Amino acid sequence: QVTITHDVASWSATYGIQADTSTAVLIGASTASVNLASGIALTKGSTSCTVQDDESFGNVTSNSACGLYDFGAPGNLIQRNRFHDNAYIGVLVSTGANNNVLIQNRAWHNARHGARDAYCTGTLHVGDVMSGNGANGFAIEGGATGTTLCDCIAVNNGLGAGGFDLEVDATSTPGLTSNDNLIWNSTSQAVVKYGSTSYSTVAAFSAASGQDTRTLQADPMFVNPAAGDLHLQEGSPAIDSGNSGVPSWPATDAEGNARVDDPNTPNTGLGPIAYGDRGALEFQPPSSTQAAQAGVRRTSGSTGGSRPDSAATTAVIFRPARLVPNPTRGGALLSFTVMTPGPVDVRIYDVAGRLVRTVARGWQAEVGERSFPVDGRGDDGGPLGAGIYFYEIRTTERREVGRFTMLR
Numbered sequence: 001q002v003t004i005t006h007d008v009a010s011w012s013a014t015y016g017i018q019a020d021t022s023t024a025v026l027i028g029a030s031t032a033s034v035n036l037a038s039g040i041a042l043t044k045g046s047t048s049c050t051v052q053d054d055e056s057f058g059n060v061t062s063n064s065a066c067g068l069y070d071f072g073a074p075g076n077l078i079q080r081n082r083f084h085d086n087a088y089i090g091v092l093v094s095t096g097a098n099n100n101v102l103i104q105n106r107a108w109h110n111a112r113h114g115a116r117d118a119y120c121t122g123t124l125h126v127g128d129v130m131s132g133n134g135a136n137g138f139a140i141e142g143g144a145t146g147t148t149l150c151d152c153i154a155v156n157n158g159l160g161a162g163g164f165d166l167e168v169d170a171t172s173t174p175g176l177t178s179n180d181n182l183i184w185n186s187t188s189q190a191v192v193k194y195g196s197t198s199y200s201t202v203a204a205f206s207a208a209s210g211q212d213t214r215t216l217q218a219d220p221m222f223v224n225p226a227a228g229d230l231h232l233q234e235g236s237p238a239i240d241s242g243n244s245g246v247p248s249w250p251a252t253d254a255e256g257n258a259r260v261d262d263p264n265t266p267n268t269g270l271g272p273i274a275y276g277d278r279g280a281l282e283f284q285p286p287s288s289t290q291a292a293q294a295g296v297r298r299t300s301g302s303t304g305g306s307r308p309d310s311a312a313t314t315a316v317i318f319r320p321a322r323l324v325p326n327p328t329r330g331g332a333l334l335s336f337t338v339m340t341p342g343p344v345d346v347r348i349y350d351v352a353g354r355l356v357r358t359v360a361r362g363w364q365a366e367v368g369e370r371s372f373p374v375d376g377r378g379d380d381g382g383p384l385g386a387g388i389y390f391y392e393i394r395t396t397e398r399r400e401v402g403r404f405t406m407l408r
Contacts, residue, residue, distance in 0.1 A: 001023075001024045001025070001026070002019075002022065002024075002025045002026070003025075003026045003028075004017060004025070004026065004027045004028070004030060005026065005027075005028040005029050005030060006028075006029050006030060006351055006388070007030040007031075008030065008031045008032075008351075008386075008387050008388065009030065009031070009032045009033075009035065009039070010031075010032070010033050010034050010035065010386065011034055011035065012035040012036060012037070013035075013036050013037075014035070014036060014037045015035060015037045015038055015039070015040070015041040015069075016032030016033070016035040016037075016038070016039045016040060016056070016059070017030060017032050017039070017040045017041070018040075018041040018042075018043060019041070019042050019043070019046045019049050019073075020041075020043045020044050020046060021043075021044045021045055021046060022042075022046040022049065023046070023047055023048050023049070024048045024049060025046065025049040025050075026049070026050050026052075027040060027049070027050070027051045027052075027054060028050070028051075028052050028053050028054065029052075029053045029054065030054050030055075031054070031055050031056070031387065031388050031405060032054065032055075032056040032059070032067075033055075033056065033057050033058045033059065033386075033407075034058045034059065034060060035059045035060070035065065036059075036060060036061055036065070037059065037061060037064055037065055037069075038056075038059055038064065038065055038066040038067070038068065038069035038086075038088075038092075039056030039057070039059045039065075039066070039067050039068065039083075039086070040054060040056050040067070040068045040069070041068070041069045041070075041071070042068075042069070042070045042071070042073035042076055042097075043069075043070075043071050043072065043073055044071075044072060044073070045072060045073060045074070046073040046076070047073060047074055047075045047076060048075055048076065049073070049076045049077070050076070050077045050078075050079075051068060051076065051077070051078045051079075051081060052077070052078070052079045052080050052081065053079075053080050053081065054068075054081045054082070055081070055082045055083075055084075055327075055388075055405060056068060056081065056082070056083050056086070057082070057083065057084045057085045057086060057327065057405075058085050058086065058407075059086045059087060059088075060087050061087055061088065062087045062088060062111065063088060064088055065086055065087045065088045066083070066086055066088050066089045066090065066091065066092045066110075067081070067082075067083025067084070067086050067089070067090045067091055067107065067110065068081065068083060068090075068091040068092070069092050069094075070091075070092065070093045070094065070097040070100060071092075071094050071095055071096075071097065072094075072095055072096040072097055073097050073100075074096065074097055074098040074099050074100065074120075075098070075099050075100065076097075076100050076101070077100075077101050077103070078091065078100060078101070078102045078103070078105060079101075079102065079103035079104055079105065079250075079254075080103065080104050080105065080254040080255075080280070081105045081106070082105075082106050082107075082228075083105065083106070083107040083110065083114075084106075084107065084108045084109050084110065084228055085108075085109045085110065086110045086111065087111050088110070088111060088112050089110055089112045089113045089114075089115070089116050090105075090107025090108075090110040090113065090114045090115055090130070090133065091105060091107060091114075091115045091116075092113075092115075092116050092118070093115075093116070093117050093118070093120055093123055094116070094117075094118045094119055094120060095118070095119040095120060096119070096120060097120040097123075098120050098121045098122050098123075099121070099122040099123070099124075100120070100122075100123050100124070101123075101124045101126075101248055102115070102123065102124065102125045102126070102128055103125075103126045103127055103128070103248060103250055104126070104127040104128065104129075104250060104253065104254040104279075104280035105128045105129070105254075105280070106128075106129045106131075106228075106230055106254070106280050107128075107129070107130050107131075107133060108129075108130070108131040108132050108133065108225065108228050108230065109131075109132050109133065109228070110133045110134065111133075111134045111135075112133070112134055112135045112136075113130075113133055113134075113135045113136045113137070113138075113139040113157075113163075114130030114131070114133040114136070114137045114138065114154070114157060115128060115130060115137070115138050115139070116136070116138075116139040116140075116141065117138075117139070117140050117141070117144040117147055117172075118139070118141045118142040118144055119141075119142040119143060119144065120144055121143075121144065121145050121146045121147075121175075122145075122146045122147070123144065123146075123147045123148070124147075124148045124247060124248060125138070125147070125148065125149045125150070125152055126148075126150050126151055126152070126246055126247070126248050126249060126250070127150075127151045127152060127242075127249075127250065127253075127254075127278070127279055127280050128149075128152045128153075128280065129152065129153045129154075129230050129279050129280045129281075130152075130153070130154045130155075130157055130165070131153070131154075131155050131156060131157070131222065131225050131230060132155075132156050132157065132159075132225055132226075133157045133158070133163075134157075134158065134161055134163070135157070135158050135161060135163040136157055136158055136163045136164050136165070136166070136167040137154030137155070137157035137158075137163075137164070137165040137166060137183075138152070138154055138165070138166045138167065139167050140166075140167065140168040140169065140172045140176070141167070141168075141169045141171070141172055142169070142171060142172065143171045143172060144171075144172040145171075145172055145173075145174045145175045145176075146174070146175035146176075147168075147172065147175070147176055147177075147178075148176075148177040148178070148246075148247070149166075149177070149178040149179075149181055150177075150178075150179060150180050150181070150243055150246040150247075150249075151180050151181065151242045151243055151246060151249070151276075151278045151279065152181045152182075152278070152279070153181065153182045153183075153220050153230075153238060153278055153279040153280075154166055154181070154182075154183050154184075155182075155183070155184045155185065155186075155219075155220055155222075155225075156184075156185055156186055156225070158189070159185065159186075159187055159189055160189075164190060164191060164192055164193045164198070165183045165184070165185065165191045165192065166178070166181075166183060166191070166192045166193075166194075167192070167193040167194075168193070168194050168195070169195070170195040170196060173194065173195060173209075176211060177211075178211045178212050178215070179211065179212055179213060179214050179215060179243070180214050180215065180241075180242060180243040180246070180270065180278065181212060181215040181216075181278065182215065182216045182217075182218065182220055182237065182238050182278050182279070183202050183212075183215060183216075183217055184216075184217055184218055184219055184220065186219070188200065191205075191217065192205040194208070194209050194211075201217060202215050202216070202217040203217070214243075214270075216237050216238075216241070216278075218237040219236075219237075220232065220236050220237065220238050220278075220279065221233040221235060221236040221237075221238075223322075223324075224324055224325075227324050227325035227326070228325065228326065228327075229322065229324055229325075229326070230279070230280065230281060231281050231283070231322070232277065232279065232281060232282075232283040233283075234262075234264065234283070234285070236277075236283065238277050238278040238279050238283075239262050239265045239277050239283045240261065240262050240265040240266065240267045240268065240269060240274070240275040240276070240277065241268045241269050241277070241278055242269045242270075242271075242276040242277050242278045242279075243269060243270040243271050243276075244259075244269060244270070244271030244272055244273035244274070244276045245270055245271030245272065246271070249271070249276070251273075252282075253277075253280060253281050253282035254280040254281055255281060257281075257282050257284060257320075258282075259273055259275060259276045259277075259282055260275070260282055260283065260284060260285060261275040262275070262283055262285040263285065264285065284320050320336075320400070321334065321335065321336035321337075321391070321393055321400045321402055322334075322335055322336075322402075323335075323374060323391060323402060323404045326404045326405060327404065327405035327406070327407045328374065328376065328404065328405070328406060328407065329376060329406070329407045329408065330374070330375050330376025330377070330383075330406075331373070331374075331375065331376070332373070332374040332376075332404070333371045333372070333373060333374070334346065334359065334371065334372050334373075334374050334391055334393075335369055335370065335371040335372075336369070336370060336393050336395075336400060337368065337369050337370070338364050338366070338367050338368065338369075338370050338395055339367060339395070339396070339397045340367060340396055340397065341363070341364065341365045341366075341367060342363070342364065342395060342396035343362065343363055343364075343394075343395070343396065344360055344361070344362065344363075344364040344370070344393070344394070344395050345358075345360070345361050345392075345393070345394040345395075346358070346359040346360040346361070346372055346391065346392070346393050346394075347359065347361075347391070347392050348374070348389055348390070348391050348392075349389065349390045349391075349392065350384075350387070350388075350389055350390075351387065351388050351389070351390075355379075356378045356379065356384060356389070357374075357377070357378050357379050357384075358379060359372050359373075359374065359391075360372050364395075374391075374404075376406060383408070384406050385406070385408065386406055386407055386408040387405070387406060388403060388404075388405055388406075389403070389404055389405075389406055390402065390403050390404075391403075391404065
């Protein structure tokens with residue numbers, strides 16, 4: 001068994017990372033970008049491989065460079081990856097790549113489709129998210145029979161270019177199972193093409209095909225889709241409405257968060273966990289326990305420096321840390337919640353675990369959401385190189401760690 005993890009593959013004249021005629025290869029937590037061909041490839045019968053937690057973007061050839069290219073490689077697991085800004089397709093599963101399982105992958109801003117299943121059978125999509133791709137969100141074509149889509153989200157794909165959020169050609173309709181998804185456009189452009197017929201509403205498509213009877217047509221309320229932040233905002237119809245009874249349903253989301261029951265949303269989901277969300281990222285509501293612990297906090301209204309002597313009151317709501325935009329070339333903001341006045345330490349490390357930048361260190365008197373600039377430079381003042389970095393936030397209440405990509 002070969003394991004490839006935490007690697008960076010860029011500027012290759014062919015694939016960035018390739019498993020060819022291989023079995024049980026793990027490609028994980030790696031970055032593949034600006035390669036002439038696809039960032040990651042599974043080829044020539046490679047099977048029982050796992051591609052997970054990777055980021056593949058900016059691969060450059062307009063008719064072949066995908067985030068992930070699976071050609072003739074059956075029976076693999078592709079999960080929790082991020083495919084974006086590629087010159088062709090986010091993830092392409094093609095020609096004999098039968099019975100692959102794709103879970104909680106996110107594909108956005110790819111020049112063509114977000115995901116394309118072509119000339120292969122039995123593909124399973126669970127919780128995949130396709131947003132703002134140039135052609136179709138999901139393209140099921142070329143006799144790709146027996147395809148299943150559950151708990152997926154497809155929005156604003158092919159706007160102005162005649163694309164669809166879901167396209168299933170006439171040769172691929174047999175054996176299709178599609179339900180409990182969320183499909184939506186912010187314009188009046190048709191959302192589904194099934195066979196030779198286009199449908200402006202999911203309801204009309206469902207009535208004609210019998211598919212997607214529980215699928216929603218509504219804005220998923222992503223935090224910032226233009227920047228690739230596909231987290232759900234409070235009030236999203238995807239919250240607590242998924243189907244946990246589908247095959248290969250994951251108990252955690254693409255970032256490893258457990259399923260959470262949002263107290264402000266009725267549980268309308270199916271299966272043993274009626275409060276799982278649709279899509280790749282579970283909404284993390286303000287924690288009632290943390291809110292109770294935080295209670296009404298005292299603050300001087302200052303942003304740092306000495307400890308407060310006088311106080312006002314403010315309610316504090318916890319939200320997970322986030323860095324936007326991600327990937328970044330600098331100029332990003334790292335935002336997180338300070339629950340109580342106290343010491344705050346924010347640092348950035350490279351993939352080798354070396355400290356490269358101390359963003360903030362000292363007393364924070366003001367509670368609530370705080371934002372700190374990440375300017376793409378190290379403590380020595382020089383620019384950070386392209387690649388994966390990690391931020392670490394330490395406060396009185398907790399430690400948070402997240403990953404981001406620096407572009408150059």
